[in-house]
Amino acid sequence: MRVVNVVRTLFVFWVVFHLSAKATFLFNEALFQKVQVRFGVDASKRVRDWQHLIAQNDDVSTADKLYEVNQFFNRLYFVDDLTHWNKNDYWATPVEFLATNGGDCEDFSIAKYFSLRALGVPTEKLRLMYVKALRYNMAHMVLAYYETPNAIPLVLDNLNPDILPANQRRDLQPVYSFNGDGLWLAKEQGQGKQVQKGGNNGLWEDLNKRMMQELNTNEDK
Numbered sequence: 001m002r003v004v005n006v007v008r009t010l011f012v013f014w015v016v017f018h019l020s021a022k023a024t025f026l027f028n029e030a031l032f033q034k035v036q037v038r039f040g041v042d043a044s045k046r047v048r049d050w051q052h053l054i055a056q057n058d059d060v061s062t063a064d065k066l067y068e069v070n071q072f073f074n075r076l077y078f079v080d081d082l083t084h085w086n087k088n089d090y091w092a093t094p095v096e097f098l099a100t101n102g103g104d105c106e107d108f109s110i111a112k113y114f115s116l117r118a119l120g121v122p123t124e125k126l127r128l129m130y131v132k133a134l135r136y137n138m139a140h141m142v143l144a145y146y147e148t149p150n151a152i153p154l155v156l157d158n159l160n161p162d163i164l165p166a167n168q169r170r171d172l173q174p175v176y177s178f179n180g181d182g183l184w185l186a187k188e189q190g191q192g193k194q195v196q197k198g199g200n201n202g203l204w205e206d207l208n209k210r211m212m213q214e215l216n217t218n219e220d221k
Helices: 005-019 029-039 041-056 062-073 081-085 094-099 105-118 202-215
Strands: 126-133 138-145 154-156 172-179 182-185 193-197
Touching (some): 062 154, 105 126
Antiparallel strands (some): 126 138
């Protein structure tokens, strides 16, 4: 399924997640109505539920934030990009992910990442981590949370609903991880070695460029 450009212009608020220490949602009724027209009532409700999730968990503990965000997005369906977007690889925004009620492992991880950023979890504590899912013999992405720089991270995953330390996920073999700050080669189940600062994964860069372009797009065009 493709999402037309007019819908993408609804996601201009997204870049705020990168530009501030804590994101502010800019949802309004116009956005909900356009999602409803394009994708239906249930799609609009899922986006509303996401906004409620952020509002209701603003002041809870970090552990609760991780749990609530992980549970919320793991309710959506796994669909590969070729089937869902008619592309070999496409990184959806959280609204696209919610509106279409599905996506692949990158979409689960990206939505969790930006949701936790919106809840005030610092960028340096979050990594989008590529792993090999040994049980399925396939490439996979999860979200890793580092309480401290040298801590064994907690893994938020759509394959396993339990949030576990990486050293208890022997079914996953880390490859590399990244966020807005840099790229790391994985080392065992922990921190890894930073090999690049700033821009990293090409799809990540493209996603952020689209966000910036959307900021300059008039919603009525």
